[in-house]
Amino acid sequence: MTDTSNSTHADIVILGAGLGGLATAASLARAGQRVIVCERASTPGGRGRTHQREGFSLNVGPHALYRGGAASELLRELAVKPSGKRPSGAGVLIRDDLEHTLPGTPLSMLSTTALSLRGKLGLARFFAQLPRVDAAQLRGISCSQWLAEQPLDPQLREFLAAMIRLATYCGELESLSADAGVEQLRSALAGVLYLDGGWAQLVDALLDRCAAAGVELRTNTRVTAIARADPDHARRWAVQLDGSDAPLSCDHVVVASGPRIADQLLAPVLGEPRFEAATRRCSAATLDLGLRGEWRGPSFVVDLDEPIYLSVHSKIAKLAPPDHTLVSLAWYRRGDQPRSAAQLRERLERFARRWLPDLESALVVDQFLPDITVAHDIAQPERGGLPGRATANLGDGLHLVGDWVGDRGMLLDAVMASAASVSTQILSERTPARASA
Numbered sequence: 001m002t003d004t005s006n007s008t009h010a011d012i013v014i015l016g017a018g019l020g021g022l023a024t025a026a027s028l029a030r031a032g033q034r035v036i037v038c039e040r041a042s043t044p045g046g047r048g049r050t051h052q053r054e055g056f057s058l059n060v061g062p063h064a065l066y067r068g069g070a071a072s073e074l075l076r077e078l079a080v081k082p083s084g085k086r087p088s089g090a091g092v093l094i095r096d097d098l099e100h101t102l103p104g105t106p107l108s109m110l111s112t113t114a115l116s117l118r119g120k121l122g123l124a125r126f127f128a129q130l131p132r133v134d135a136a137q138l139r140g141i142s143c144s145q146w147l148a149e150q151p152l153d154p155q156l157r158e159f160l161a162a163m164i165r166l167a168t169y170c171g172e173l174e175s176l177s178a179d180a181g182v183e184q185l186r187s188a189l190a191g192v193l194y195l196d197g198g199w200a201q202l203v204d205a206l207l208d209r210c211a212a213a214g215v216e217l218r219t220n221t222r223v224t225a226i227a228r229a230d231p232d233h234a235r236r237w238a239v240q241l242d243g244s245d246a247p248l249s250c251d252h253v254v255v256a257s258g259p260r261i262a263d264q265l266l267a268p269v270l271g272e273p274r275f276e277a278a279t280r281r282c283s284a285a286t287l288d289l290g291l292r293g294e295w296r297g298p299s300f301v302v303d304l305d306e307p308i309y310l311s312v313h314s315k316i317a318k319l320a321p322p323d324h325t326l327v328s329l330a331w332y333r334r335g336d337q338p339r340s341a342a343q344l345r346e347r348l349e350r351f352a353r354r355w356l357p358d359l360e361s362a363l364v365v366d367q368f369l370p371d372i373t374v375a376h377d378i379a380q381p382e383r384g385g386l387p388g389r390a391t392a393n394l395g396d397g398l399h400l401v402g403d404w405v406g407d408r409g410m411l412l413d414a415v416m417a418s419a420a421s422v423s424t425q426i427l428s429e430r431t432p433a434r435a436s437a
Contacts, residue, residue: 126150
């Protein structure tokens with residue numbers, strides 16, 4: 001990164017150095033814009049950070065990169081080539097505490113005992129028809145309502161609900177709009193990647209792109225206010241930093257953070273808080289287990305009895321030392337079913353012990369996160385589905401980037417789609433000949 005921390009002006013100031021903020025910065029700087037990124041934490045990456053412990057790469061919960069989504073599109077534009085592998089789709093489905101073959105491949109659809117013959121035929125028809133479903137027509141209904149309206153075998157309907165939950169990481173399908181659920185399920189069926197070394201490789205690659213393009217990154221930098229610049233000033237906005245007398249002046253401000261921070265910083269200039277009150281947070285409890293030796297259970301498990309998911313990412317990607325295994329579990333939280341952190345940890349550990357009774361003897365490291373933010377907002381049917389989320393471009397040089405922004409995608413795909421939208425809008429307002437003041 002360029003070392004110009006005494007700069008007091010830029011074309012664009014970006015608040016937040018998560019994956020969305022870094023991708024936006026790289027896109028704009030590569031197009032000749034002068035960009036400053038302010039990050040309140042000591043290190044960039046946000047929820048894309050990966051922690052290294054005893055040779056294990058621990059993400060902030062289990063992550064998968066959707067190969068056909070907006071994130072992959074923008075990464076390609078930035079010449080970022082993720083290193084990882086695609087899981088096979090083989091696994092186990094649990095219903096009534098019994099294990100069945102997960103019907104995730106054509107062969108397993110025929111052999112599984114999880115579905116009746118009617119259910120298997122219905123699943124084949126569902127997958128054949130899914131690409132032709134007009135998701136835009138489903139914006140006003142929930143995933144649960146949409147599934148209930150389909151002529152499906154009850155066991156198949158239960159399985160498909162679990163697949164949408166898996167693809168969206170959302171445990172409240174009655175609150176998630178069906179357009180988002182359908183789009184995300186289609187994206188998941190197109191394939192995902194588990195990344196070697198965790199998502200830190202994306203953070204590092206975007207930092208490299210930013211550095212090469214001349215982005216100035218300021219960590220440990222908290223923004224306290226955004227205000228209109230003095231009328232005599234050449235720039236539109238003044239960004240006040242904690243502990244600094246001189247604000248940063250710029251023409252565009254990009255808030256690449258959550259809706260609460262966006263409200264805190266933008267309400268004074270927008271006239272009111274617009275964002276957090278309308279959002280519905282999606283969360284999960286996750287448990288990563290770094291184990292000695294080989295995991296002898298299934299590599300992938302979906303539980304229909306409880307909202308639990310298990311995946312052995314290290315069988316696909318390089319996430320564990322030789323002769324060790326990283327097992328990741330998640331409990332999809334629901335607002336109407338509160339559970340304590342202790343209860344959730346005990347339940348996830350008990351689930352792992354189904355295949356590894358002597359868990360303690362094999363355990364090297366663990367990471368329990370009782371309430372991580374999966375997404376700051378989900379697409380809600382009462383707000384018109386995906387188009388009802390906050391708009392990326394607010395006008396007058398103010399912009400938003402995040403998983404709660406824009407009308408495309410969920411999770412990292414929503415982040416990167418909003419980053420691409422903001423970059424396109426800013427560049428359309430600025431000409432290459434315009435120089436920084």
